[in-house]
Amino acid sequence: MASFEPFWGDFAVTTSPPKIPGTTPFDEVQARKGYALNKMCYSFNSAENRAEFVKDEEAYMRKYGLNAEQAAAIRSRQVLALLAAGGNVYYLAKFAGIFGLDVQDIGAQQTGMSKPEFQAKLRAAAGR
Amino acid sequence: MAKLVGGLGTSHIPAIGGAIHKGLQQDPYWKPFFDGYPPAQRWLAEVKPDVVVLFYNDHGLNFFLDKMPTFAVGAAPVYNNADEGWGIPTLPPFRGDLDLSWQVINTLVDQSFDITTCQELLIDHACTMPLKLFWPQGDCPVAIVPVCINTVQFPLPSAARVYALGRAVGAAIKSWDSDKKVAVIGSGGLSHQLDGARAGFINKEFDAQFLDSLVSNPEWATQFSIYELVEKTGTQGIELLMWLAMRAALTAASPCVRKLHSNYYIPISNTATGLIVLEAA
Numbered sequence: 214m215a216s217f218e219p220f221w222g223d224f225a226v227t228t229s230p231p232k233i234p235g236t237t238p239f240d241e242v243q244a245r246k247g248y249a250l251n252k253m254c255y256s257f258n259s260a261e262n263r264a265e266f267v268k269d270e271e272a273y274m275r276k277y278g279l280n281a282e283q284a285a286a287i288r289s290r291q292v293l294a295l296l297a298a299g300g301n302v303y304y305l306a307k308f309a310g311i312f313g314l315d316v317q318d319i320g321a322q323q324t325g326m327s328k329p330e331f332q333a334k335l336r337a338a339a340g341r
Numbered sequence: 342m343a344k345l346v347g348g349l350g351t352s353h354i355p356a357i358g359g360a361i362h363k364g365l366q367q368d369p370y371w372k373p374f375f376d377g378y379p380p381a382q383r384w385l386a387e388v389k390p391d392v393v394v395l396f397y398n399d400h401g402l403n404f405f406l407d408k409m410p411t412f413a414v415g416a417a418p419v420y421n422n423a424d425e426g427w428g429i430p431t432l433p434p435f436r437g438d439l440d441l442s443w444q445v446i447n448t449l450v451d452q453s454f455d456i457t458t459c460q461e462l463l464i465d466h467a468c469t470m471p472l473k474l475f476w477p478q479g480d481c482p483v484a485i486v487p488v489c490i491n492t493v494q495f496p497l498p499s500a501a502r503v504y505a506l507g508r509a510v511g512a513a514i515k516s517w518d519s520d521k522k523v524a525v526i527g528s529g530g531l532s533h534q535l536d537g538a539r540a541g542f543i544n545k546e547f548d549a550q551f552l553d554s555l556v557s558n559p560e561w562a563t564q565f566s567i568y569e570l571v572e573k574t575g576t577q578g579i580e581l582l583m584w585l586a587m588r589a590a591l592t593a594a595s596p597c598v599r600k601l602h603s604n605y606y607i608p609i610s611n612t613a614t615g616l617i618v619l620e621a622a
Binding site: 259 | 423496568
């Protein structure tokens with residue numbers, strides 16, 4: 214069989230990753246900050262848990278130990294606030310799903326556009 | 342020895358599952374997307390792979406942040422889909438191929454990849470949607486070996502590392518003592534961003550360069566760091582890593598590939614969608 218050199222690559226560590234406008238990579242800082250919030254949102258894979266949250270949001274947030282910033286962000290339904298509180302978009306999408314919001318709804322919300330405006334922005338990227 | 346017949350890259354989007362369920366393939370919004378698939382379906386019906394190795398990224402169905410493997414390989418006889426939380430229909434289970442799973446696992450560890458081995462693995466839309474798009478009718482005729490690459494929590498593996506992983510998977514397939522035919526699938530991308538003030542970011546020019554590179558210059562994308570790729574393709578555009586692994590696997594079969602088909606359409610949901618079919622030349 215073919216043999217491969219182990220990949221040794223370049224061990225230089227990037228100490229300060231470049232800033233990308235309007236973008237918060239889910240890195241160590243976010244992962245540490247957002248654990249409780251993300252754990253709660255991960256629980257929304259289960260229909261039973263979604264129902265329990267809808268029945269008593271405050272009790273459900275207490276059960277997962279959300280901090281004040283995270284709880285306020287959940288109450289506000291604002292995705293940018295949820296991201297700032299350490300939320301990861303893959304888990305937040307399950308929270309948005311409870312309200313029937315799709316990714317264009319949350320895209321519009323985060324960019325301060327109406328949904329038709331956001332859809333037009335997407336089409337413009339195609340040159341249409 | 343097993344035969345590596347070719348590779349396919351496709352986008353995966355939860356809404357595709359809903360569209361298939363509702364039969365919206367010819368709806369004006371969906372038609373330019375679904376119309377890309379029949380040539381891929383016909384090629385697969387012709388070459389009839391027995392097994393596919395499927396590179397994908399889990400979106401918080403099987404893996405949570407409590408334990409987040411960089412690379413995880415399925416070694417299950419059956420893979421179940423499950424509720425992902427937003428109402429897309431759950432699909433029936435998919436068959437695994439334990440012999441190829443362990444061939445891949447043994448080869449990867451031998452080649453210094455410290456993978457996670459999963460004898461149980463829930464597969465999400467990123468793994469199931471390509472199978473429904475490529476084999477829309479009836480039961481899925483292929484067994485699968487899912488290979489999950491972390492795109493959820495940084496640090497993500499570099500493009501160069503993913504390329505090396507793909508090459509090793511290709512070598513595992515080529516050296517598998519079996520008369521089966523194997524295809525590789527990369528599921529993800531192309532450019533898109535769901536989160537942040539830059540949500541809706543799409544980069545048509547970069548996507549075109551990337552698609553071209555897959556044919557004749559497959560290592561092209563490995564020049565970029567993960568942050569450069571996020572900047573150029575969006576926070577979820579980074580899923581192009583799956584396509585890169587797929588393409589790298591094909592290098593084990595042949596020094597060059599033939600592009601049989603491709604499609605590119607903006608937008609489905611927030612995504613620039615892509616499709617490519619590459620035959621081992």
